[in-house]
Amino acid sequence: MSFASITTEEKRRVLGEFTEVKADFASRGWFAGTGGNLSMRIGPYSPDEFYFAVTASGKDKTRSTPEDFLFVDQDGRPCEATALKPSAETSLHREIYRLTGAGAIFHIHSVFNNLVSEWFWERRAVPIQGVELIKAFNIWEEDAAIEVPILTNYADVPRIVPEITERLDPRVPGLLIRKHGVCAWGKDAFEAKKHLEAFEFLFEYVYRWELLSKK
Numbered sequence: 001m002s003f004a005s006i007t008t009e010e011k012r013r014v015l016g017e018f019t020e021v022k023a024d025f026a027s028r029g030w031f032a033g034t035g036g037n038l039s040m041r042i043g044p045y046s047p048d049e050f051y052f053a054v055t056a057s058g059k060d061k062t063r064s065t066p067e068d069f070l071f072v073d074q075d076g077r078p079c080e081a082t083a084l085k086p087s088a089e090t091s092l093h094r095e096i097y098r099l100t101g102a103g104a105i106f107h108i109h110s111v112f113n114n115l116v117s118e119w120f121w122e123r124r125a126v127p128i129q130g131v132e133l134i135k136a137f138n139i140w141e142e143d144a145a146i147e148v149p150i151l152t153n154y155a156d157v158p159r160i161v162p163e164i165t166e167r168l169d170p171r172v173p174g175l176l177i178r179k180h181g182v183c184a185w186g187k188d189a190f191e192a193k194k195h196l197e198a199f200e201f202l203f204e205y206v207y208r209w210e211l212l213s214k215k
């Protein structure tokens with residue numbers, strides 16, 4: 001299987017869906033200061049060979065232009081001639097695809113995800129228990145408890161990758177990077193978006209609950 005065998009129609013479908021998700025997230029204020037990056041996988045998958053569309057680095061992601069995305073392979077190399085640079089955080093997306101076979105990964109910065117990542121840093125995870133929206137992760141047990149891993153925010157992004165390898169919990173489709181943001185994923189764009197919305201709701205809940213319960 002090579003990138004060349006992926007049809008133009010399929011590329012258009014992925015980029016169309018990708019454009020919609022990006023505009024939706026922009027309308028929620030999730031790309032402050034060019035922060036955040038998105039990716040969607042395309043074509044067949046094996047852990048050693050896969051392709052994905054990823055946002056170009058440093059762009060104003062609240063705008064829609066013909067230069068918003070490029071296709072890269074499992075090593076982060078562009079699949080087509082382009083002047084665009086893949087996201088500076090492409091190595092994180094690559095590792096999550098390699099470990100999970102997900103169909104889409106969305107990374108955003110928000111005040112609540114930054115706050116909880118610092119509040120629970122000593123524990124290296126955000127504990128969440130018994131909140132209904134845990135079911136968005138397809139976890140249905142009574143009073144379910146999850147721990148969302150928090151990773152070190154190394155300036156040299158590839159240094160974060162071994163922490164993903166070590167800490168990713170197959171039950172929990174997301175992880176936090178300390179005082180930086182969240183990565184959430186799912187089998188397709190619909191599911192990755194559902195998971196991201198659920199994480200953001202849960203982080204705000206946890207933050208507010210911490211404040212209330214300290215009073």
Ligand SMILES: CSC[C@@H](O)[C@@H](O)C(=O)COP(=O)(O)O
Pocket residue numbers: 033034035036037055056057058059086087088089107
């Ligand atoms: C300018 S904000 C932060 C960036 O360094 C980074 O964290 C980010 O999410 C966006 O980087 P990008 O290379 O545009 O995908």
Ligand SMILES: [Zn+2]
Pocket residue numbers: 035036037089107109180181
């Ligand atoms: Zn980021």
